[in-house]
């Protein structure tokens with residue numbers, strides 16, 4: 001049964017119906033999930049080996065085999081993500097703090113913690129079992145696993161005075177989409193738990209974003225004591241709602257494991273079909289052109305109303321989720337030699353294309369003499385060849 005874990009904190013704060021509910025189907029790990037787990041394990045092995053800046057790759061072939069992922073891709077990807085992380089820890093962060101070397105006892109890597117929503121205390125607990133279940137937690141505890149946690153109290157004057165009662169919690173993400181660290185309920189829950197565990201009241205929450213096809217980067221935000229307390233205050237009532245039968249539909253429904261059995265949502269695919277059926281004809285124009293024939297509009301979606309526009313946002317979110325999940329399913333089938341025939345008579349095929357790739361990681365790989373890569377990176381930044389560009393994104397926020 002689905003546990004109210006920190007990785008599901010966003011869903012937990014919206015709606016408690018799915019948790020500990022025997023009707024909810026088990027989530028089967030798909031290819032991106034398995035790849036993410038393999039990446040986590042390789043980076044954790046390296047951090048635990050305590051030999052920065054050298055990546056420890058001895059266990060990589062076994063990890064790749066166990067998770068059924070490509071070892072060569074994993075090796076290159078983990079190396080890029082790890083080096084970016086080391087740079088960040090070494091001082092290339094918004095606080096200009098050099099956190100290396102880490103004082104003894106100040107770092108926790110890939111460990112489970114549980115926050116008690118009644119007592120407000122936190123403790124380290126056993127890792128998940130083979131079914132991804134935390135087995136030694138109580139019904140009041142909110143468990144989660146941190147990729148990397150650092151107790152800044154142990155650094156003394158090496159960190160700014162404001163941060164001497166602070167923790168860092170960092171999560172690796174290998175997918176293309178993610179919340180900002182500040183928006184991540186999972187990171188907020190981890191931050192609350194580690195603050196309680198180490199007696200701190202402020203946190204830096206960070207995401208080591210290492211997408212499979214992109215340049216790794218670390219995003220981090222600082223959370224104040226008031227922001228952490230506000231999150232802790234939400235967790236108690238959210239736990240109280242578990243099992244009370246209430247349903248609170250909202251932005252998390254598209255990602256909810258219960259949506260196929262939920263009385264309100266009625267199934268993600270069924271829900272999507274319903275939403276698509278409600279679309280205005282104008283939204284189908286690109287499909288009409290593609291198909292070369294009329295695609296009949298089957299309903300109305302009023303894009304002149306706040307509700308219609310919000311509904312469109314949710315539909316797009318659900319489509320992206322489907323794209324992310326089913327593209328991997330399709331690719332895996334094609335790799336296995338299964339033939340896919342499209343309704344237009346064409347065949348779906350996998351094609352490998354070669355692209356030029358110049359990234360911070362490729363520069364660091366090519367220029368290995370001390371200071372050489374940093375000099376080239378600085379030169380490229382000064383010349384404007386490495387740009388920081390603003391990017392507009394659609395997000396869902398509470399209407400408060």
Ligand code: SF4
Nearest residue numbers: 015249253256262265
């Ligand atoms: S689909 Fe939405 S309303 Fe239904 S259980 Fe999940 S979060 Fe709650």
